[in-house]
Amino acid sequence: MADSGDQVISNQEKILANQGEIKSNQEAIIVANQEKILANQAQIKSNQEAILANQQKLDAIIANQEKILAG
Structure with a gap:
């Protein structure tokens, strides 16, 4: 079983990898x-x-309609 120092390093490495991803x-x-x-x-x-x-x-x-209406 890894000691707590190794576990901290392992977790930090995982965190860095996750941050990179x-x-x-x-x-x-x-x-x-x-x-x-x-x-x-x-x-x-x-x-x-x-x-x-x-x-x-x-x-x-509209212009054509106006011409038609104007006669």
Whole structure:
């Protein structure tokens, strides 16, 4: 049976290994989240461009309706 000093060292080594694994996992999560953010930003930009195009179409329809009403 290991004495208490050896057990403390063993526990400290386990703690350090766990901390390293936690840090690695946190870094992987950050990278994955950054990739998701970039994808979301690209989708938002695409959506904004589609909204702008639709607004321009609506503006053209309104202009045509105004011409029709004006006779």
